[in-house]
Amino acid sequence: MLAGRHLVLGVTGGVAAYKAVYLARRLIEEGVEVRAVMTPTAQNFVGEATFAAVTGTQPIIELFGHDDVSPHTSLARWADAVVIAPATASTISKLAAGESSNALIATVLATTAPVFVAPAMHSEMWEHPATRANISRLTDFGYTIVPPQSGSLAGGDEGIGRLADPEDILKMVRSIFDGGDLAGSTVLITAGGTREPIDPVRYIGNRSSGKMGNALATAAHARGAQVILVTAAPPPGNLPGIEVIAVDTAAEMAEATWGRVDIADIAVMAAAVADFRPADVATGKLRRTDGSPELLLEPTPDILRGITKRDNRPYLVGFAAEVGSLDAAVEKARTKGVDLLVGNDISIDGSGFGSDSNQIALIYPDGTTKHHPLLPKRQVADVIWDAVVEQRAST
Ligand code: PMT
Numbered sequence: 001m002l003a004g005r006h007l008v009l010g011v012t013g014g015v016a017a018y019k020a021v022y023l024a025r026r027l028i029e030e031g032v033e034v035r036a037v038m039t040p041t042a043q044n045f046v047g048e049a050t051f052a053a054v055t056g057t058q059p060i061i062e063l064f065g066h067d068d069v070s071p072h073t074s075l076a077r078w079a080d081a082v083v084i085a086p087a088t089a090s091t092i093s094k095l096a097a098g099e100s101s102n103a104l105i106a107t108v109l110a111t112t113a114p115v116f117v118a119p120a121m122h123s124e125m126w127e128h129p130a131t132r133a134n135i136s137r138l139t140d141f142g143y144t145i146v147p148p149q150s151g152s153l154a155g156g157d158e159g160i161g162r163l164a165d166p167e168d169i170l171k172m173v174r175s176i177f178d179g180g181d182l183a184g185s186t187v188l189i190t191a192g193g194t195r196e197p198i199d200p201v202r203y204i205g206n207r208s209s210g211k212m213g214n215a216l217a218t219a220a221h222a223r224g225a226q227v228i229l230v231t232a233a234p235p236p237g238n239l240p241g242i243e244v245i246a247v248d249t250a251a252e253m254a255e256a257t258w259g260r261v262d263i264a265d266i267a268v269m270a271a272a273v274a275d276f277r278p279a280d281v282a283t284g285k286l287r288r289t290d291g292s293p294e295l296l297l298e299p300t301p302d303i304l305r306g307i308t309k310r311d312n313r314p315y316l317v318g319f320a321a322e323v324g325s326l327d328a329a330v331e332k333a334r335t336k337g338v339d340l341l342v343g344n345d346i347s348i349d350g351s352g353f354g355s356d357s358n359q360i361a362l363i364y365p366d367g368t369t370k371h372h373p374l375l376p377k378r379q380v381a382d383v384i385w386d387a388v389v390e391q392r393a394s395t
Pocket of ligand 1: 190191192193207208209210211212213250269270271272273274275300301302303304305317318319320321344346352353354355
């Protein structure tokens with residue numbers, strides 16, 4: 001329920017600031033108590049008097065000159081949620097760096113409440129690698145990004161970068177308090193690339209960064225799930241509200257995953273797990289002077305298969321990283337015993353290992369395949385959860 005909640009509305013200096021006025025009004029109609037915090041440049045687009053009139057309280061713009069000697073910490077503690085709409089590239093960059101240079105950033109840094117960031121900017125700015133990296137960092141912090149839409153932009157331009165519809169922002173905020181469509185579900189996710197030791201120094205590994213799994217975990221949490229993330233690439237810092245179990249090898253990942261799977265309603269295997277490991281791990285460092293070593297490999301545990309064999313297994317999503325064609329992924333969807341398979345062609349630019357975006361196809365055991373465009377991994381995660389929620393509701 002939104003009614004009675006306390007919400008800090010951060011407004012930054014973009015032309016979409018006028019839509020924040022409507023958002024404030026809609027929140028108030030829903031019974032939410034709203035306090036606006038404006039960046040100084042936001043005043044170029046909307047006056048503080050407008051927010052004062054709509055919210056019934058004077059917006060905070062400066063940290064000093066108030067009766068309250070510490071308005072940012074007071075607001076941070078008061079808030080049940082913080083929504084930044086619109087969020088400019090500049091504010092996103094400052095948030096990513098933790099650069100507390102105005103009252104809004106200080107409030108966000110000081111709060112433990114859920115934070116929603118609704119970016120709005122020109123397409124080129126949204127697609128710039130610096131913005132992509134900053135957005136990815138914000139998702140690592142556990143912030144929910146309300147993705148911008150395509151449409152007309154300032155100055156008569158067209159493209160992606162338009163502020164999300166205020167009604168959609170409202171819906172996302174509501175889902176936090178209403179529980180979300182994964183509320184009551186425990187979700188187990190594997191992520192990252194396992195490392196199989198050769199000697200105390202070297203390992204056999206792969207290029208998985210864990211970003212896809214992190215995005216799935218953050219999205220599931222935002223949709224109300226209890227989340228357990230078993231990862232060989234633990235994210236820097238905490239993922240608030242998510243239980244992170246760090247592992248190195250396929251065997252460790254198998255043990256942690258199988259140890260938790262009985263409490264999971266949904267399991268998503270996004271990890272790139274080594275299929276083979278050295279049969280004997282050298283106890284000392286292998287030396288060039290001893291000549292080329294011969295490595296005998298043995299299979300690792302098949303984690304996904306270990307789940308399909310269980311009675312009462314959770315709803316199961318597998319991944320398949322393929323190169324050039326998803327034909328093999330369609331075959332895996334038919335034969336692996338999963339409910340849904342996410343195929344990604346890692347040879348597509350910006351897709352698969354290490355990137356902030358991914359291009360996936362959702363493949364069902366009957367071979368039905370739904371292709372999706374290249375999207376930020378956080379959006380891909382929502383596409384996957386939408387499909388999981390829909391399929392579970394229909395069975
Ligand atoms: O981490 P990122 O950099 O964000 O990259 C994301 C990703 C490309 C790693 C991810 O999107 C992805 O495709 N993950 C699966 C990669 C993979 O190894 O696919 P596979 O076809 O080899 O394995 C099929 C399925 O079996 C996967 O769900 C895998 O987790 C699982 N598996 C594989 C081997 C094994 N021993 N145990 C398993 O459970």
